[in-house]
Amino acid sequence: MIVPGDPILTAAQMRAAEGRLIAAGSSVGELMERAGAGIAEWVHRLAAGSDVLILCGPGNNGGDGYVAARLLAGRGMAVRVAALAEPRTDAAAQARARWNGPVEPFSDAIAAGSAVFVDAVFGTGLSRPLDPTVARKIEALAPSARLAIAVDVPSFLNSDTGENLGSDAVTPFDVTLALGALKPAHVLHPGASRCGAVRVVDIGLDRADIPASVARTSTPSIAKPQPSTHKYSRGMVAVVGGPMHGASELAALSAYRAGAGYVLLLTGGLPHPPHAIVRQRWSADALADERIGAVVVGPGLGRDDRAREKLDVALATAHPLVIDGDALHLLDPGRLHARQAPTVLTPHAGEFAALFGEEEGSKIVRAQAAARRSNAVLVFKGADTVIASPDGRANVLPAATPWLSVAGTGDVLAGAIGAMLAQANHAPFEAASAGTWLHATAANMLNRCFLADELADALPYALERAHG
Ligand SMILES: NC(=O)C1=CN([C@@H]2O[C@H](COP(=O)(O)OP(=O)(O)OC[C@H]3O[C@@H](n4cnc5c(N)ncnc54)[C@H](O)[C@@H]3O)[C@@H](O)[C@H]2O)[C@H](O)CC1
Numbered sequence: 001m002i003v004p005g006d007p008i009l010t011a012a013q014m015r016a017a018e019g020r021l022i023a024a025g026s027s028v029g030e031l032m033e034r035a036g037a038g039i040a041e042w043v044h045r046l047a048a049g050s051d052v053l054i055l056c057g058p059g060n061n062g063g064d065g066y067v068a069a070r071l072l073a074g075r076g077m078a079v080r081v082a083a084l085a086e087p088r089t090d091a092a093a094q095a096r097a098r099w100n101g102p103v104e105p106f107s108d109a110i111a112a113g114s115a116v117f118v119d120a121v122f123g124t125g126l127s128r129p130l131d132p133t134v135a136r137k138i139e140a141l142a143p144s145a146r147l148a149i150a151v152d153v154p155s156f157l158n159s160d161t162g163e164n165l166g167s168d169a170v171t172p173f174d175v176t177l178a179l180g181a182l183k184p185a186h187v188l189h190p191g192a193s194r195c196g197a198v199r200v201v202d203i204g205l206d207r208a209d210i211p212a213s214v215a216r217t218s219t220p221s222i223a224k225p226q227p228s229t230h231k232y233s234r235g236m237v238a239v240v241g242g243p244m245h246g247a248s249e250l251a252a253l254s255a256y257r258a259g260a261g262y263v264l265l266l267t268g269g270l271p272h273p274p275h276a277i278v279r280q281r282w283s284a285d286a287l288a289d290e291r292i293g294a295v296v297v298g299p300g301l302g303r304d305d306r307a308r309e310k311l312d313v314a315l316a317t318a319h320p321l322v323i324d325g326d327a328l329h330l331l332d333p334g335r336l337h338a339r340q341a342p343t344v345l346t347p348h349a350g351e352f353a354a355l356f357g358e359e360e361g362s363k364i365v366r367a368q369a370a371a372r373r374s375n376a377v378l379v380f381k382g383a384d385t386v387i388a389s390p391d392g393r394a395n396v397l398p399a400a401t402p403w404l405s406v407a408g409t410g411d412v413l414a415g416a417i418g419a420m421l422a423q424a425n426h427a428p429f430e431a432a433s434a435g436t437w438l439h440a441t442a443a444n445m446l447n448r449c450f451l452a453d454e455l456a457d458a459l460p461y462a463l464e465r466a467h468g
């Protein structure tokens with residue numbers, strides 16, 4: 001149900017892919033020519049005749065810049081080139097030698113500025129924090145230009161993590177031209193918000209030859225109900241409630257809005273709208289119904305002994321399980337290995353750190369490690385969301401609308417994932433990815449101040465898009 005999205009490669013994976021192309025007969029110079037040609041094409045199109053300033057660094061990112069400069073000048077554009085340092089790779093030195101125009105000192109170019117600014121200072125090779133004066137200069141040029149374009153990644157970003165290794169300026173680029181494939185910096189916070197629109201430039205990497213285990217989430221393919229469909233085949237979701245009724249109500253509503261056929265809310269109480277939610281009191285055998293396709297536990301559960309008992313019952317069932325909110329605070333993730341049915345955990349950064357510690361590495365790497373350790377699918381939430389499977393696959397959903405920062409949206413996410421997980425033909429990683437996509441897409445469609453209830457109500461419109 002998840003259509004493979006654009007692959008996301010680390011610097012080491014990019015180097016390995018480049019190495020395979022070179023082993024098959026290409027040279028670094030040829031790859032750089034392709035990269036430079038792709039950049040020149042985009043800059044030519046976007047600059048619409050304006051003059052262009054290209055800042056080149058010492059490595060192959062700078063080499064791409066020299067190639068683009070030569071090709072743009074060849075197309076009659078006014079191009080200036082400035083260098084931070086002399087080329088340090090053979091390919092970059094050759095690219096510079098083929099650039100016939102002058103190379104200005106870095107500081108002079110900064111002072112003069114230009115209508116279109118192309119940042120080819122550092123790419124995937126940035127290995128340590130940038131000299132702050134250099135970082136500040138790059139970041140000063142971006143807002144002063146009519147258009148700021150980054151080659152591969154904005155030069156102050158750690159390509160593998162999306163961390164800012166420069167100054168704290170937040171001015172984004174307008175466009176980032178990712179060479180060959182996306183990098184984590186294009187999808188992970190804060191890098192993603194500095195990149196502007198990201199376009200992938202083809203440099204001849206064969207899609208079949210590059211790792212696809214980490215990808216940007218694409219639109220899932222979710223089947224519409226068919227004439228033979230009945231409420232249980234659409235999925236029965238049981239939401240285990242607790243003292244905070246609103247949270248479990250939201251999860252239950254959301255499960256229906258994301259397409260579930262039957263939603264059981266285990267809180268008891270008098271009937272009240274929406275009447276479609278079947279309310280029952282909690283009992284130790286409340287989850288015994290074999291028709292239950294997924295259980296959601298955590299929203300509004302509380303953290304007392306009674307909550308712990310309910311979580312224990314849910315863990316002991318053979319139902320797929322979404323563990324969210326309060327239940328994450330009660331959980332020992334080591335226990336999940338004993339479960340036969342799949343488990344999805346939905347922590348935000350604080351809950352993630354409490355469960356798995358503050359480990360090194362990008363959000364993708366940390367989510368992958370936690371998924372392996374706990375034998376669960378991880379939905380590591382935040383401005384960006386990483387969905388990781390114990391088998392090593394990961395999907396990244398770049399930042400959705402910041403209007404999501406309101407109470408109850410996490411409960412809506414848990415319910416949407418529950419609905420996806422409850423359908424018999426949905427595997428857990430795909431279900432978690434699809435639920436996360438529906439949630440973000442509904443929020444992006446609203447894209448204004450909303451209540452979590454309204455977000456749940458918008459899910460059917462996102463679902464419609466996923467029907468193709
Ligand atoms: N991989 C591919 O398939 C292709 C990549 N291309 C482009 O090449 C860059 C990566 O090139 P690389 O030479 O490895 O790295 P950089 O250009 O990013 O710079 C490395 C250079 O800079 C020095 N350095 C690193 N950090 C710092 C720092 N903080 N301050 C000062 N200097 C620093 C480092 O020592 C090196 O000397 C990739 O992004 C693409 O743009 C190809 O052109 C096409 C194929």
Ligand SMILES: [K+]
Nearest residue numbers: 119122151153
């Ligand atoms: K760059």
